[in-house]
Amino acid sequence: KEYxxxxxxxxxxxxxxxxxxxxPCNHEYPFPGLQSMxxxxxxxxxxxxxxxxxxxxxxxxRQLATDLLSQGEKVGYIALEESNRRTALxxxxxxxxxxxxxxxxxxxxxxxxxxxxxxGWNLYLYDHFGSLSSDIIYSRIEYMALGLDIKVIFLxxxxxxxxxxxxxxxxxxxIDNLMTQLRKLVEEVKCAMFVVSHLKRPSGNLGHEEGxxxxxxxxxxxxxxxQLSDAVIGFERNQQSETESNIMIVRVLKNRFSGETGxxx
Numbered sequence: 001k002e003y004x005x006x007x008x009x010x011x012x013x014x015x016x017x018x019x020x021x022x023x024p025c026n027h028e029y030p031f032p033g034l035q036s037m038x039x040x041x042x043x044x045x046x047x048x049x050x051x052x053x054x055x056x057x058x059x060x061x062r063q064l065a066t067d068l069l070s071q072g073e074k075v076g077y078i079a080l081e082e083s084n085r086r087t088a089l090x091x092x093x094x095x096x097x098x099x100x101x102x103x104x105x106x107x108x109x110x111x112x113x114x115x116x117x118x119x120g121w122n123l124y125l126y127d128h129f130g131s132l133s134s135d136i137i138y139s140r141i142e143y144m145a146l147g148l149d150i151k152v153i154f155l156x157x158x159x160x161x162x163x164x165x166x167x168x169x170x171x172x173x174x175i176d177n178l179m180t181q182l183r184k185l186v187e188e189v190k191c192a193m194f195v196v197s198h199l200k201r202p203s204g205n206l207g208h209e210e211g212x213x214x215x216x217x218x219x220x221x222x223x224x225x226x227q228l229s230d231a232v233i234g235f236e237r238n239q240q241s242e243t244e245s246n247i248m249i250v251r252v253l254k255n256r257f258s259g260e261t262g263x264x265x
Contacts, residue, residue, distance in 0.1 A: 026151075026192065030067045033265025037252050038231060043151055043190040045257070046183055048225055050197045050218075051235035052209045056248050057196050058082075058090070060235070061154050064194070066094040066117075068152055074122035076144035076153040080132060080160045084125045092117045124148060132160065134178045141182070145189045155182075157196035159220060171220075179224040197225055211238030216253050230256045233264075 025040020041047075051057050058079070065075050069091070079087045089101040092110075095117045100110065126140050137155070144150045158175065179195075186193050199218040201207055214234030219225045226232060232254040238244050250264045 027068060027071070027073065030063065031250070031265055034233070034250055034252075037258075037260045037262075037264040038233075038255055039258055041152070041192050042230075042257070043192050044187055045230035046186045046193045046195065046228065047231040047233065048195050048197055048219070048229040049233050049235075050199055050214060050225075050253075051237075052199055052207060052212075054209065054239060055235045055237050057235060058156055061156050061194060061196060062087075062090045062094050065123075065152075065154055066091050069117075069121040069123055070095065072122070073152055074124075074148070074150045076124045076126075076141070076148070076150040077156075078126045078128070078137065078140065078154065079156045080128055080137075081157060084127055087125060088118060091123070124150060134174050138178060138181050141193075142185060145185055145191050150191065152192045153194070155193070155195045157198065158225075159196075159198040172224075176224045179228045183228040195225075195229075209239050211236055211241070211244075214251055214253060226254060229254060 026043050027041040029035040029038065029040060049057050049060060058081075061077075065077055069075050077087060077091075082090075086101060092113045093100045096113045098113075100113060124144060126144075128137075141153055141155065144153055158178070182193060182195065185191075198220050199214065200220045214236055216226045216232060219232075231252065234251045234253050236249040236251060237247065252261045252264050255261050
């Protein structure tokens with residue numbers, strides 16, 4: 001029998017695959033400009049969200065997760081910089097339109113918000129207390145995707161896994177390994193993953209917190225972040241401006257699906 005290694009496919013066998021209709025996306029972004037440029041959220045794609053400190057990365061992820069959860073989607077949310085209580089209150093706040101994490105609230109107010117949100121959502125969190133190694137985080141993400149069949153997973157944020165490392169070589173190696181594993185997992189199980197990453201400080205006197213334009217070259221630690229992501233979305237906001245501190249520019253830095261980049265909204 002003629003030898004043929006695994007993985008070699010005759011193009012003539014692809015008729016059914018190329019003629020079977022597939023939707024342009026599995027979910028739409030709740031932001032028209034971003035939806036128009038990226039053409040939506042697709043299973044099997046890894047998206048990196050990046051910006052300076054305090055620009056709104058976590059707020060964006062909560063908004064997006066809440067929108068997906070309200071549609072009945074099963075969501076895994078790993079927030080490494082905050083407790084599960086803070087994450088839950090943040091998601092509930094978006095859903096009910098009230099900042100439940102600020103000030104004191106009556107039990108009935110919080111219970112009503114919980115009953116109308118988390119009680120009916122397919123939401124899974126990770127209690128990361130004392131466990132921040134990249135291997136452990138990956139194993140939990142793998143369980144969410146394979147064991148729980150979760151189709152959308154948020155990792156907020158990647159940079160915190162680097163805090164205990166010494167030297168740029170360790171940072172690059174850790175990010176390279178984790179991003180390669182995540183890219184492979186996303187492709188194999190066909191889930192959508194959003195990874196939050198911080199930026200390194202740009203050259204010059206101003207930082208991203210003053211509204212400096214984001215770039216793929218500003219991603220912290222490794223080129224794997226840009227290379228292995230299907231899309232990279234950057235946020236720009238001048239937190240020091242008295243007139244524009246609440247206006248955020250959403251810039252698509254990479255878009256493998258359609259190639260459209262630039263300011264989305």
